[in-house]
Amino acid sequence: MTKPDILQVGYYPDWDQEPLNAAFNMHKYFETSKKAAFLAKVGPSIKGIATRGELGITQAMLDACPNIEIVSVYGVGYDAVDIAACTARGIHVTNTPDVLTNDVADLGIAMMLAQSRGMIGASEWVHNGSWKTKGLYPLQSRVWGKKVGVLGLGRIGFEVAKRLAGFDLDIAYSDVSAKDYAPDWKFIQDPITLAKHADFLFVTLAASADTQHIVGKDVLDALGPDGMVINISRAANIDEEALLNALESKSVGSAALDVFEGEPALNPRFLALKNVMLQPHHASGTYETRKAMGKLVRDNLVAHFAGRPLLTKVN
Ligand code: 8YV
Secondary structure, rough: OOEEEEEEOOOHHHHHHHHHHHOOOOOOOOOOHHHHHHHHHHHHHEEEEEEEEEOOOOOOHHHHHHOOOEEEEEEEOOOOOHHHHHHOOOOEEEEOOOOOHHHHHHHHHHHHHHHHHHHHHHHHHHHHHHHHHHHOOOOOOOOOOOOOEEEOOOOOHHHHHHHHHOOOOOEEEEEOOOOOOOOOOOEOOOOOHHHHHHOOEEEOOOOHHHHOOOOEEHHHHHHOOEEEEOOOOOOEOOOOOHHHHHHHHOOOOOEEOOOOOOOOOOHHHHHOOOOOOEOOOOOOHHHHHHHHHHHHHHHHHHHOOOOOOOOOEEE
16 A cells, blocks of 8 residues: 655654554655645645644645544644634544653643742852852742632642642632532632632643633733742733733732743743743653654544544544
8 A cells, every 4th residue: 555645744753653654654844945846846735734733734735635534643732723714624632641641740730830939040040050159049939728729620730720629729720610529629700709719820721713812911810920920831821911011010029931922932021020930831741642642643644644543633
């Protein structure tokens, strides 16, 4: 059987690339600078697209590839893929849920602890000799016993809240409805009321048109100068301009962020801030999880072209 032609939107590690190359003809979109000419040349032969969560697919790809049957996303988030357009054309979309949930939750908690206790600065204090020359490191904010608001109690939000229960935090959450799997946690549907209640606000929503800028000036004002916002979802869930203004004026205490508009070219105003922890969209970035994500991307493609049911379909 001839190998199906796949458009590969972004980089994968060797342990994924090699089995993909063995099963498919991979066309590496990300390696060419002449994107339009590349698409015009390979487009008609393309049967599937392999992409990453934050890269998704473009309209130009859909237009240039009339014979696509499947888009396999390396990531749980598929907001960068036009699902309605794919469904209308009968194109299957798959993602990589579950396998990354715990790592994303872990990073969110780690960011909250590290930021609240000033651990990055404290490490620097030791490294650069300030401990010896300047003495004691400034006191930081306690975590345990405080109030947390989890905005979006899906798979990742649930794991975040579960971990936070171990720190004796008072846990509240917002979602479209109260969850029967969270009987011990307060349901506060309105994000502004949730933020007012919280010392730590975790943003763990799957991004969509409905959640765009759900954390805006009003939510940030409600969180207040002692509050911290932690985003391990998508940049679009927060009004970034409002967040930058709030952090600069200290009307919000601090932020811990793994995702940014226009990443990796984030707004340089972030770089000048002392009250923000920045991570390079790395919440799922462990060997174990990335290997499981790569396997799911592959297994979905292989299943599709073998005529078997998809493992993790979106539409
Ligand atoms: C990225 C993610 O896909 O799961 C998601 O939605 O955003 C991440 O896991 C990851 O950076 C791999 O590209």
